[in-house]
Amino acid sequence: MDYQIIETKERLLADNDAAAAENRARMQRSGAKLINLMGAPGAGKTSTLLQLLSRLGGAYAVGVMEADVDSDVDAKAVAAAGARVIQLHTGGLCHMDADMTARGLDAMGTEGLDLVFLENVGNLVCPAEFEVGADLRMMLLSVPEGDDKPLKYPLMFTVSDVLLINKIDTAPIFDFDFDAACDRAKALNPAIEIFPVSAKTGEGFDAVAAFLRDRLLEGRAAE
Amino acid sequence: MDYQIIETKERLLADNDAAAAENRARMQRSGAKLINLMGAPGAGKTSTLLQLLSRLGGAYAVGVMEADVDSDVDAKAVAAAGARVIQLHTGGLCHMDADMTARGLDAMGTEGLDLVFLENVGNLVCPAEFEVGADLRMMLLSVPEGDDKPLKYPLMFTVSDVLLINKIDTAPIFDFDFDAACDRAKALNPAIEIFPVSAKTGEGFDAVAAFLRDRLLEGRAAE
Numbered sequence: 001m002d003y004q005i006i007e008t009k010e011r012l013l014a015d016n017d018a019a020a021a022e023n024r025a026r027m028q029r030s031g032a033k034l035i036n037l038m039g040a041p042g043a044g045k046t047s048t049l050l051q052l053l054s055r056l057g058g059a060y061a062v063g064v065m066e067a068d069v070d071s072d073v074d075a076k077a078v079a080a081a082g083a084r085v086i087q088l089h090t091g092g093l094c095h096m097d098a099d100m101t102a103r104g105l106d107a108m109g110t111e112g113l114d115l116v117f118l119e120n121v122g123n124l125v126c127p128a129e130f131e132v133g134a135d136l137r138m139m140l141l142s143v144p145e146g147d148d149k150p151l152k153y154p155l156m157f158t159v160s161d162v163l164l165i166n167k168i169d170t171a172p173i174f175d176f177d178f179d180a181a182c183d184r185a186k187a188l189n190p191a192i193e194i195f196p197v198s199a200k201t202g203e204g205f206d207a208v209a210a211f212l213r214d215r216l217l218e219g220r221a222a223e
Numbered sequence: 224m225d226y227q228i229i230e231t232k233e234r235l236l237a238d239n240d241a242a243a244a245e246n247r248a249r250m251q252r253s254g255a256k257l258i259n260l261m262g263a264p265g266a267g268k269t270s271t272l273l274q275l276l277s278r279l280g281g282a283y284a285v286g287v288m289e290a291d292v293d294s295d296v297d298a299k300a301v302a303a304a305g306a307r308v309i310q311l312h313t314g315g316l317c318h319m320d321a322d323m324t325a326r327g328l329d330a331m332g333t334e335g336l337d338l339v340f341l342e343n344v345g346n347l348v349c350p351a352e353f354e355v356g357a358d359l360r361m362m363l364l365s366v367p368e369g370d371d372k373p374l375k376y377p378l379m380f381t382v383s384d385v386l387l388i389n390k391i392d393t394a395p396i397f398d399f400d401f402d403a404a405c406d407r408a409k410a411l412n413p414a415i416e417i418f419p420v421s422a423k424t425g426e427g428f429d430a431v432a433a434f435l436r437d438r439l440l441e442g443r444a445a446e
Contacts, residue, residue: 040263040264040345040368041263041375042365042367042368042372068375069375069376069378070377071374071375071377073371073374073375074375092352094346094348094349122263122347122375122376123348124264124346125315125316125344125346129315142367144365144367144390144393148296149265151296152264152292152294152296152297152345153264153292153345154292154294155315167367170396173393
């Protein structure tokens with residue numbers, strides 16, 4: 001049983017890597033940058049998008065692909081914030097793969113865009129295994145989830161370029177050791193960039209927006 | 224690509240259902256009851272187990288199977304509370320399936336036990352799809368995750384017998400509408416039993432323990 005599962009998974013992952021490479025080439029041709037935004041259910045992915053849209057949406061053209069198992073809750077909120085939005089339903093699947101991402105890019109269209117966010121399905125396991133061809137992988141860990149999460153879901157912290165520690169305004173009421181969380185993440189991934197943020201109050205998002213401008217949007221003329 | 228994935232998934236699910244039926248028969252022979260405990264990362268599954276162990280562990284023999292992608296953090300805490308514990312590593316998989324559960328039961332042994340908890344991998348998607356042969360499916364939703372989660376992860380709420388709404392002590396600081404969350408869960412699953420709890424303060428767990436005694440442990444002589 002194990003062997004069958006692993007064989008299936010390896011084939012799926014190999015197919016996926018090829019499709020991710022195609023997405024990467026396609027994004028390079030289009031000139032837009034793709035960010036894969038990942039995190040557990042309720043970590044604050046949509047609120048984070050809204051904070052970043054309010055800081056980047058004026059100067060840059062931003063598209064958002066909202067991936068959900070089965071709902072349109074988030075797409076409505078993000079469309080109201082002025083981004084070009086498309087809702088993707090994974091049909092029960094627990095992550096976005098590169099092929100589904102390509103179809104989302106087809107449907108949304110990347111012409112004229114500077115930046116595209118893929119809001120992945122809320123999950124700390126599977127999205128880490130499936131490359132979508134993003135220029136940047138950004139993950140959220142929220143304070144109420146606990147500072148031990150890098151120990152329990154190590155791959156997500158290992159593959160992410162940026163870690164936002166969200167709901168930082170609630171740190172006083174949860175037993176969350178910020179330094180311990182950072183140390184555990186950096187032990188897995190010394191290059192990971194960490195920002196404490198609150199998607200509720202906006203704290204910390206100026207620094208995240210500045211980082212994204214420097215890392216991904218330099219040279220693009222802000223309108 | 225879609226068709227391949229679906230075909231693979233259907234075969235896996237059919238194999239899994241057969242293995243789950245074997246687990247169910249085996250638990251019936253052993254006399255112990257199996258609870259599948261599910262929830263997102265950081266929802267409070269381990270703290271919930273500790274609250275239930277302190278209320279049921281004196282009168283009943285309890286075993287715990289801790290499923291993690293890759294760590295032993297939780298097993299240590301639960302073993303310290305006096306349960307018979309086994310740590311299962313899923314090797315990257317995002318859920319427990321029935322076959323892995325059977326192997327856990329083999330390794331732990333169910334002789335002499337009244338109750339076995341399986342702490343599933345933190346995930347609101349995949350564990351809902353894979354029956355393990357449990358007598359009761361118990362899920363956790365924690366207040367910081369938000370009251371919209373039944374809309375976004377409907378299958379988990381549909382297949383669960385019991386919903387614990389955890390971290391209820393933090394309701395005042397999060398925009399969590401308890402009644403809305405209950406209405407959304409009951410719209411998917413009218414029979415679901417809902418308990419507000421706090422695994423931090425212990426609030427609500429006397430009622431959960433009483434429910435488990437009535438539902439699963441009646442007729443078993445408490446020692």
